[in-house]
Amino acid sequence: MAEAERITARQRAILTAIVESYIETGEPVGSGTIARLQAVGSSGSASGLSPATVRNEMAELANEGLLEQPHTSAGRVPTARAFRLYVERLSAAAGPNPHLQTQRLHLESHIDSSFAGVSGTRAMLERTSHVLATVSSGVGVAVATVAGGDTLEHVHFSRIGKGRVLAVVVTQSGLVRDRVLSLDGAPEGGLGGAASRDLTAQELEAAANFLNENFRGWSIERVRAEIGRLVERERSEYQRLLTSVEQLWAGAVPDGVMPLTQAVYVEGVANLLGARGVGNPADVARLREVLVALEAKQRLVELLNAYIDARQESVRVIFDLEEHAPELAGLVLIAAPARMAGDGRGTVGVIGPKRIHYENTMNAVSYIAQVFERMLHPSA
DSSP states (O other): OOGGGSSOHHHHHHHHHHHHHHHHHOSOBOHHHHHHOHHHHTTSSSTTOOHHHHHHHHHHHHHTTSEEOSSTTSOBEEOHHHHHHHHHHHHHOOSOOHHHHHHHHHHHHHHHHHTTTOOSHHHHHHHHHHHHHHHHSSEEEEEEEEOTTOBEEEEEEEEEETTEEEEEEEETTSOEEEEEEESSSOTTTOOOSTTOOOOOHHHHHHHHHHHHHHHTTSBHHHHHHHHHHHHHHOOSTHHHHHHHHHHHHHHHSTTSSOOOEEEEEEEOTTHHHHHSOOSSHHHHHHHHHHHHHHHOHHHHHHHHHHHOOTTOOSOEEEOOGGGTOGGGTTEEEEEEEEEOSTTOEEEEEEEEETTSOHHHHHHHHHHHHHHHHHHHOTTO
């Protein structure tokens, strides 16, 4: 029998009130508090209950493993199972709530404003981590893996000294690669040799213009192959330009392919300082473990890959992070896959305390994933 089916409608209403009260205050919840909450009565199944009746129902919920009592004389707090049940009810809730709909529209308007003027995958990822940290008071996380099949947006060459050129290659996903190239045998760009020669500013500009006009939108892998083919075919003054282009492109993208790149943006780690107790040395040490884990970006990538499937279409809420990262025990991950430019894939989400505002955060994560789809795939 499913967990939701083992408790009565009245117990579900009481549990919901306990979870929402605990999210709001962070304090154990007593039966008297629940008996007074109008939110319980509004469900129609738990109205007019006495504190004694609520106390009995809370004891049953504790027996089901949904509540725990941190101290003998204190109230009860929700367990991870209770939070999971609460989120399931949020996800399955039917029928529009005018008040919540207004809140959601306001949130979406705020997110739209935050992304105004932002373009390119990296800029969007950076803004995403900031926006999610702000709206959730948790840690905003945005991760993208961009494959080598990315396409060329723009290339620029600048002369920075005799025999030295700064090459900047920008892809349509927003990745930027810059290298200092040596045209006279120095090791920086590896372009030395008998065939190498210094290039004037005019030649550099002509080479960049040639690439931008002829190869914008081409996959990075194809550009070098096509340049080589043109060099072989041409036997004219035009070949001198092509030779310069080939020389510069080989230095800017040595292997002919932009490497598989992971971009990881994390913001709002300081929010956890206010979300977790730090009153004793054990708490301080525990928090330090959490901060180290969140700063280890490869660890975050592994964590997100373990839980978030690029094929899923909805937000996922994960409570058992300790299975893959013991140092994150007690925290929750709310995340969704986001479609990047080209064949790239990514994840946007929030890591925070179990007391996080679930509905608001789930809506923000879901909507930002849609923002990526809309901004990076406008014709999809």
